[in-house]
Amino acid sequence: MKHVETEARPSGQSPPEPPQVDITLKVNGTEHAIQVDARVTLLDALRDHLGLTGAKKGCDQGACGACTVMVDGRRVVSCLGLAAQYQGREITTIEGLSADGELHPMQAAFARHDAFQCGYCTPGQIMSAVCLIAEGRADTDEDICEFMSGNICRCGAYPNIRAAIREVKGAS
Amino acid sequence: MHPFEYTLAGDADQAVAVATADPHTSFLAGGTTQLDLMKDGVLHPARLLDITRLPLKGITHTDAAIRVGALTTMEELAADPLVRERLPFVREALLLGASTQLRNMATIGGNLLQRARCRYFRDPTVPACNKRNPGSGCAAITGIHRMHAILGTSDHCIALHASDVAVPLAALDAVVHTQGADGTRAIPLTEFYLPPAETPHVENVLQHGELITAIEIPLLPSAARSHYIKVRDRVSYEFALTSAGVALVIEDGLIQEARVALGGVGTLPWRAWDAEDVLRGSRADTEVFRSAAEAALEGARPLPGTAFKVDLAKRTLVRTLETVAGAQS
Numbered sequence: 001m002k003h004v005e006t007e008a009r010p011s012g013q014s015p016p017e018p019p020q021v022d023i024t025l026k027v028n029g030t031e032h033a034i035q036v037d038a039r040v041t042l043l044d045a046l047r048d049h050l051g052l053t054g055a056k057k058g059c060d061q062g063a064c065g066a067c068t069v070m071v072d073g074r075r076v077v078s079c080l081g082l083a084a085q086y087q088g089r090e091i092t093t094i095e096g097l098s099a100d101g102e103l104h105p106m107q108a109a110f111a112r113h114d115a116f117q118c119g120y121c122t123p124g125q126i127m128s129a130v131c132l133i134a135e136g137r138a139d140t141d142e143d144i145c146e147f148m149s150g151n152i153c154r155c156g157a158y159p160n161i162r163a164a165i166r167e168v169k170g171a172s
Numbered sequence: 173m174h175p176f177e178y179t180l181a182g183d184a185d186q187a188v189a190v191a192t193a194d195p196h197t198s199f200l201a202g203g204t205t206q207l208d209l210m211k212d213g214v215l216h217p218a219r220l221l222d223i224t225r226l227p228l229k230g231i232t233h234t235d236a237a238i239r240v241g242a243l244t245t246m247e248e249l250a251a252d253p254l255v256r257e258r259l260p261f262v263r264e265a266l267l268l269g270a271s272t273q274l275r276n277m278a279t280i281g282g283n284l285l286q287r288a289r290c291r292y293f294r295d296p297t298v299p300a301c302n303k304r305n306p307g308s309g310c311a312a313i314t315g316i317h318r319m320h321a322i323l324g325t326s327d328h329c330i331a332l333h334a335s336d337v338a339v340p341l342a343a344l345d346a347v348v349h350t351q352g353a354d355g356t357r358a359i360p361l362t363e364f365y366l367p368p369a370e371t372p373h374v375e376n377v378l379q380h381g382e383l384i385t386a387i388e389i390p391l392l393p394s395a396a397r398s399h400y401i402k403v404r405d406r407v408s409y410e411f412a413l414t415s416a417g418v419a420l421v422i423e424d425g426l427i428q429e430a431r432v433a434l435g436g437v438g439t440l441p442w443r444a445w446d447a448e449d450v451l452r453g454s455r456a457d458t459e460v461f462r463s464a465a466e467a468a469l470e471g472a473r474p475l476p477g478t479a480f481k482v483d484l485a486k487r488t489l490v491r492t493l494e495t496v497a498g499a500q501s
Contacts, residue, residue: 018175038175085200085222
């Protein structure tokens with residue numbers, strides 16, 4: 001990683017550009033070289049610099065889970081990490097969950113069970129649910145509730161979300 | 173968020189040297205507290221030194237202790253087989269904290285250094301906060317108290333230490349290993365935090381630029397049983413109103429060894445030495461457990477909005493003791 005030098009300016013002129021970083025992010029199997037303000041979070045890099053708008057910005061403080069993505073196979077909230085921290089890691093977003101326009105089984109189950117109303121939290125719910133099953137934590141409704149609690153659904157679609165997860169768990 | 177320079181730390185020696193030399197440099201690990209407070213405008217370092225690529229990850233075991241690299245995540249520690257088998261209350265406390273996503277990011281070193289969840293501390297539009305702006309006063313004392321401390325408070329600050337896992341770690345006499353400009357140190361967790369007293373902005377004994385490298389968790393005797401109970405306003409993904417971490421060794425109905433610490437009530441993870449003194453050598457029954465709970469909360473200084481916590485904390489501790497004792501038979 002290298003730093004981009006900003007020109008020194010005499011005082012009284014416009015403030016210096018905030019520090020930038022040149023980074024390469026590997027998202028859904030593809031490497032992207034971008035230059036961003038050091039303050040850019042992984043979420044903002046995905047949405048504003050790579051055009052991957054599946055991960056949503058809800059609270060922007062790690063409380064709602066709408067921005068959930070996978071990093072090296074584990075779920076994280078992308079709003080509380082700097083993009084620069086995620087160089088060299090395998091980042092997977094909802095856009096990369098399945099190939100060739102096919103729905104991932106969890107996406108299909110969410111559609112089948114009507115596991116949403118407004119849909120804003122849905123990409124985060126689905127990314128979390130896929131990880132939940134990989135973690136082996138979808139055995140009971142109690143476990144599903146506990147280990148999905150980092151994903152808030154303001155519409156209250158929880159019963160249908162649980163039904164979708166149960167179905168995929170049962171088929172796996 | 174104020175602009176800052178981002179730098180990736182190459183090795184621990186360099187990281188310590190850079191941060192020690194510059195009071196405006198902060199370490200960045202999991203980021204879940206640091207970036208959150210920077211977005212809120214509470215913290216504004218000029219430089220973030222990313223330490224996540226330093227070789228401070230991983231868990232090693234000896235016969236007597238578990239050594240946890242400071243960059244080990246909460247989920248990684250909770251998944252450790254020896255923690256599961258020998259220190260179940262550590263695992264329970266880890267998994268009752270935050271959400272899975274946050275536990276995959278948050279490191280054990282960062283967890284211990286997490287800042288107060290006090291709403292007044294986290295809101296820079298509130299002028300009075302001795303933690304954020306020393307000498308400015310405390311808006312919480314005359315504000316809404318519910319999520320605040322009743323033990324270890326001062327007239328200058330009542331902010332709670334919100335870590336769950338620090339509760340059993342305090343009970344276990346865990347040791348914080350650090351590297352600083354003057355070399356390495358091993359600091360008992362029970363001596364790591366400082367009560368707010370007249371300097372609430374000084375939260376622990378670390379020097380600026382001193383890096384936590386590992387946490388050493390002594391194992392309990394193999395006969396010990398342990399449990400962590402957390403009481404909160406929501407069923408999941410919420411900070412504790414009260415919590416208790418207990419480990420006991422009981423033989424023939426008598427308590428041989430007792431480790432007790434409380435969460436949700438202290439300005440630091442609250443080791444209940446007085447309760448342990450009541451328990452050790454006594455019968456494992458509810459009457460003794462109630463006496464221990466009385467002793468644990470004797471020094472409580474509740475405010476109107478935290479008065480409920482005195483009884484709630486006692487009941488939480490009695491329930492946890494009963495649960496552990498019941499698990500013996």
